[in-house]
Amino acid sequence: MVRDPIASKSDPSAEEICSALDDPDCREIIRHLDEPMTASELTNRCDIPQSTLYRKLELLTESTLIEESTEIRRDGHHASKYSIAFEEVTISLDEDRSLSATIDRPARTADQRLADLWSEVRKET
Template identity: 75%
Template sequence: MVRDPLASTNEPSAAEVCAALDDPDCREIIRALETPLTAAEIQERCDIPQSTLYRKLEQLTDATLLEESTEIRRDGHHASKYSIAFEEIRITMDEDHTLDVAVERPARTADERLADLWSEVRRET
Protein backbone atom coordinates (compact mmCIF):
# COMPACT_ATOMS: atom_id res chain seq x y z
CA MET A 1 0.00 0.00 0.00
CA VAL A 2 1.42 3.37 -1.00
CA ARG A 3 1.16 5.96 1.73
CA ASP A 4 1.54 9.67 1.19
CA PRO A 5 1.60 11.66 4.42
CA LEU A 6 1.75 14.89 2.44
CA ALA A 7 -1.75 14.24 1.09
CA SER A 8 -3.10 13.12 4.47
CA THR A 9 -5.04 15.39 6.78
CA ASN A 10 -4.28 13.22 9.85
CA GLU A 11 -1.32 14.27 11.95
CA PRO A 12 0.57 11.59 13.85
CA SER A 13 0.51 11.51 17.63
CA ALA A 14 3.47 12.80 19.59
CA ALA A 15 3.99 9.24 20.87
CA GLU A 16 4.25 7.83 17.31
CA VAL A 17 6.74 10.48 16.20
CA CYS A 18 8.83 10.23 19.36
CA ALA A 19 8.91 6.41 19.19
CA ALA A 20 10.11 6.52 15.59
CA LEU A 21 12.75 9.15 16.30
CA ASP A 22 13.92 7.32 19.43
CA ASP A 23 14.67 4.17 17.43
CA PRO A 24 18.32 3.97 16.21
CA ASP A 25 17.38 1.98 13.07
CA CYS A 26 14.71 4.54 12.14
CA ARG A 27 17.20 7.37 12.55
CA GLU A 28 19.71 5.48 10.39
CA ILE A 29 17.07 5.05 7.66
CA ILE A 30 16.26 8.78 7.74
CA ARG A 31 19.98 9.64 7.45
CA ALA A 32 20.32 7.32 4.43
CA LEU A 33 17.47 8.93 2.49
CA GLU A 34 19.26 11.76 0.70
CA THR A 35 17.21 10.72 -2.35
CA PRO A 36 14.22 8.35 -2.66
CA LEU A 37 15.33 4.73 -2.28
CA THR A 38 13.81 1.27 -2.48
CA ALA A 39 13.84 -1.00 0.55
CA ALA A 40 16.68 -3.03 -1.01
CA GLU A 41 18.75 0.14 -1.51
CA ILE A 42 18.08 1.22 2.07
CA GLN A 43 19.07 -2.22 3.32
CA GLU A 44 22.38 -2.00 1.45
CA ARG A 45 23.18 1.41 2.94
CA CYS A 46 22.01 0.70 6.47
CA ASP A 47 22.88 -2.99 6.93
CA ILE A 48 19.57 -3.65 8.70
CA PRO A 49 18.04 -7.17 8.44
CA GLN A 50 15.20 -7.26 5.91
CA SER A 51 12.46 -8.23 8.40
CA THR A 52 13.54 -5.43 10.74
CA LEU A 53 13.82 -2.96 7.87
CA TYR A 54 10.22 -3.44 6.76
CA ARG A 55 8.96 -2.99 10.34
CA LYS A 56 10.97 0.23 10.66
CA LEU A 57 9.75 1.52 7.28
CA GLU A 58 6.18 0.87 8.38
CA GLN A 59 6.80 2.62 11.70
CA LEU A 60 8.22 5.66 9.90
CA THR A 61 5.39 5.80 7.34
CA ASP A 62 2.75 5.35 10.08
CA ALA A 63 4.35 8.30 11.90
CA THR A 64 4.16 10.18 8.56
CA LEU A 65 7.92 10.79 8.57
CA LEU A 66 8.41 8.88 5.29
CA GLU A 67 6.46 8.93 2.07
CA GLU A 68 6.02 5.65 0.21
CA SER A 69 5.50 5.88 -3.55
CA THR A 70 5.55 3.39 -6.39
CA GLU A 71 8.30 3.30 -8.99
CA ILE A 72 6.76 2.01 -12.23
CA ARG A 73 9.14 -0.25 -14.12
CA ARG A 74 8.90 -1.43 -17.73
CA ASP A 75 9.32 -5.07 -16.73
CA GLY A 76 6.15 -4.90 -14.61
CA HIS A 77 7.99 -5.46 -11.33
CA HIS A 78 7.11 -2.19 -9.64
CA ALA A 79 8.91 -1.16 -6.45
CA SER A 80 8.08 1.02 -3.49
CA LYS A 81 10.39 3.96 -2.95
CA TYR A 82 10.74 5.81 0.30
CA SER A 83 11.56 9.47 0.83
CA ILE A 84 11.62 11.86 3.75
CA ALA A 85 8.25 13.54 4.24
CA PHE A 86 9.14 16.34 6.64
CA GLU A 87 11.34 19.40 6.90
CA GLU A 88 10.94 20.12 10.59
CA ILE A 89 9.34 18.51 13.64
CA ARG A 90 8.29 20.54 16.67
CA ILE A 91 7.16 18.99 19.94
CA THR A 92 5.48 21.37 22.35
CA MET A 93 3.68 21.07 25.67
CA ASP A 94 0.38 22.85 26.21
CA GLU A 95 -1.09 24.24 29.45
CA ASP A 96 -2.33 20.85 30.68
CA HIS A 97 1.12 19.33 30.05
CA THR A 98 0.02 17.35 27.01
CA LEU A 99 2.64 16.91 24.31
CA ASP A 100 1.71 18.07 20.84
CA VAL A 101 3.61 17.44 17.63
CA ALA A 102 3.73 19.64 14.54
CA VAL A 103 5.32 18.23 11.40
CA GLU A 104 6.30 20.79 8.77
CA ARG A 105 6.00 19.30 5.29
CA PRO A 106 7.84 20.34 2.12
CA ALA A 107 5.89 22.34 -0.45
CA ARG A 108 4.13 20.24 -3.10
CA THR A 109 4.95 20.71 -6.79
CA ALA A 110 2.20 21.00 -9.40
CA ASP A 111 2.93 17.43 -10.54
CA GLU A 112 2.61 16.13 -6.98
CA ARG A 113 -0.68 17.98 -6.46
CA LEU A 114 -2.00 16.51 -9.73
CA ALA A 115 -0.92 13.02 -8.62
CA ASP A 116 -2.74 13.59 -5.30
CA LEU A 117 -5.88 14.62 -7.14
CA TRP A 118 -5.69 11.62 -9.46
CA SER A 119 -5.18 9.26 -6.49
CA GLU A 120 -8.23 10.72 -4.78
CA VAL A 121 -10.36 10.25 -7.92
CA ARG A 122 -9.21 6.63 -8.21
CA ARG A 123 -10.09 5.97 -4.53
CA GLU A 124 -13.60 7.29 -5.07
CA THR A 125 -14.30 5.18 -8.16
Protein backbone atom coordinates in the same frame (compact mmCIF):
# COMPACT_ATOMS: atom_id res chain seq x y z
CA MET B 1 0.17 0.82 -1.47
CA VAL B 2 0.99 4.51 -1.67
CA ARG B 3 1.03 6.35 1.62
CA ASP B 4 0.90 10.09 1.37
CA PRO B 5 1.43 11.85 4.71
CA ILE B 6 0.09 15.11 3.34
CA ALA B 7 -3.20 13.50 2.33
CA SER B 8 -3.41 11.55 5.58
CA LYS B 9 -6.73 11.97 7.37
CA SER B 10 -5.21 11.96 10.85
CA ASP B 11 -2.00 13.26 12.31
CA PRO B 12 0.18 10.93 14.35
CA SER B 13 0.43 11.56 18.07
CA ALA B 14 3.52 13.09 19.66
CA GLU B 15 4.16 9.68 21.24
CA GLU B 16 4.16 7.95 17.83
CA ILE B 17 6.55 10.51 16.36
CA CYS B 18 8.86 10.39 19.38
CA SER B 19 8.84 6.59 19.32
CA ALA B 20 9.95 6.56 15.69
CA LEU B 21 12.63 9.20 16.25
CA ASP B 22 13.89 7.45 19.39
CA ASP B 23 14.59 4.28 17.41
CA PRO B 24 18.25 4.10 16.26
CA ASP B 25 17.35 2.08 13.14
CA CYS B 26 14.70 4.64 12.14
CA ARG B 27 17.24 7.44 12.53
CA GLU B 28 19.69 5.43 10.39
CA ILE B 29 17.08 5.11 7.65
CA ILE B 30 16.32 8.85 7.78
CA ARG B 31 20.04 9.63 7.58
CA HIS B 32 20.41 7.62 4.37
CA LEU B 33 17.27 8.81 2.59
CA ASP B 34 18.93 11.67 0.70
CA GLU B 35 16.85 10.65 -2.35
CA PRO B 36 13.87 8.29 -2.83
CA MET B 37 15.00 4.67 -2.37
CA THR B 38 13.58 1.19 -2.41
CA ALA B 39 13.85 -1.11 0.59
CA SER B 40 16.59 -3.07 -1.22
CA GLU B 41 18.60 0.09 -1.79
CA LEU B 42 18.21 1.03 1.88
CA THR B 43 19.30 -2.45 2.96
CA ASN B 44 22.50 -1.98 0.97
CA ARG B 45 23.19 1.44 2.53
CA CYS B 46 22.13 0.79 6.12
CA ASP B 47 23.44 -1.86 8.46
CA ILE B 48 19.91 -3.16 9.15
CA PRO B 49 18.60 -6.65 8.29
CA GLN B 50 15.88 -6.52 5.63
CA SER B 51 13.15 -7.97 7.88
CA THR B 52 13.91 -5.31 10.50
CA LEU B 53 14.10 -2.63 7.83
CA TYR B 54 10.53 -3.32 6.69
CA ARG B 55 9.24 -3.00 10.28
CA LYS B 56 11.08 0.31 10.67
CA LEU B 57 9.77 1.61 7.34
CA GLU B 58 6.26 0.77 8.56
CA LEU B 59 6.88 2.66 11.82
CA LEU B 60 8.21 5.68 9.92
CA THR B 61 5.34 5.72 7.41
CA GLU B 62 2.73 5.33 10.16
CA SER B 63 4.25 8.30 11.97
CA THR B 64 4.21 10.18 8.61
CA LEU B 65 7.94 10.94 8.77
CA ILE B 66 8.55 9.22 5.44
CA GLU B 67 6.26 8.65 2.49
CA GLU B 68 5.87 5.61 0.32
CA SER B 69 5.24 5.92 -3.40
CA THR B 70 5.15 3.43 -6.24
CA GLU B 71 7.72 3.41 -9.01
CA ILE B 72 5.96 2.20 -12.15
CA ARG B 73 8.19 -0.05 -14.26
CA ARG B 74 7.61 -1.19 -17.84
CA ASP B 75 8.23 -4.82 -16.92
CA GLY B 76 5.26 -4.74 -14.55
CA HIS B 77 7.36 -5.28 -11.42
CA HIS B 78 6.55 -2.08 -9.59
CA ALA B 79 8.58 -1.04 -6.57
CA SER B 80 7.83 0.98 -3.46
CA LYS B 81 10.13 3.92 -2.94
CA TYR B 82 10.53 5.78 0.32
CA SER B 83 11.42 9.43 0.86
CA ILE B 84 11.59 11.93 3.69
CA ALA B 85 8.25 13.64 4.31
CA PHE B 86 9.27 16.36 6.73
CA GLU B 87 11.59 19.31 7.08
CA GLU B 88 11.15 19.88 10.81
CA VAL B 89 9.42 18.26 13.75
CA THR B 90 8.46 20.38 16.77
CA ILE B 91 7.40 18.87 20.08
CA SER B 92 5.44 21.25 22.34
CA LEU B 93 3.91 21.20 25.78
CA ASP B 94 0.23 22.15 25.60
CA GLU B 95 -1.71 24.14 28.20
CA ASP B 96 -3.00 20.90 29.74
CA ARG B 97 0.65 19.72 30.07
CA SER B 98 0.32 17.13 27.30
CA LEU B 99 2.76 16.83 24.43
CA SER B 100 1.83 17.74 20.89
CA ALA B 101 3.84 17.47 17.69
CA THR B 102 3.89 19.63 14.59
CA ILE B 103 5.44 18.39 11.37
CA ASP B 104 6.57 20.93 8.77
CA ARG B 105 6.32 19.38 5.32
CA PRO B 106 8.31 20.34 2.22
CA ALA B 107 6.38 22.20 -0.45
CA ARG B 108 5.32 20.05 -3.39
CA THR B 109 5.78 21.23 -6.93
CA ALA B 110 3.03 20.91 -9.51
CA ASP B 111 5.09 18.15 -11.19
CA GLN B 112 5.23 16.16 -7.95
CA ARG B 113 1.49 16.50 -7.40
CA LEU B 114 0.82 15.39 -11.00
CA ALA B 115 3.18 12.41 -10.65
CA ASP B 116 1.39 11.40 -7.44
CA LEU B 117 -1.96 11.64 -9.19
CA TRP B 118 -0.79 9.48 -12.10
CA SER B 119 0.68 6.96 -9.68
CA GLU B 120 -2.71 6.62 -8.01
CA VAL B 121 -4.53 6.34 -11.36
CA ARG B 122 -2.17 3.60 -12.57
CA LYS B 123 -2.55 1.74 -9.31
CA GLU B 124 -6.34 1.69 -9.78
CA THR B 125 -6.20 0.45 -13.40
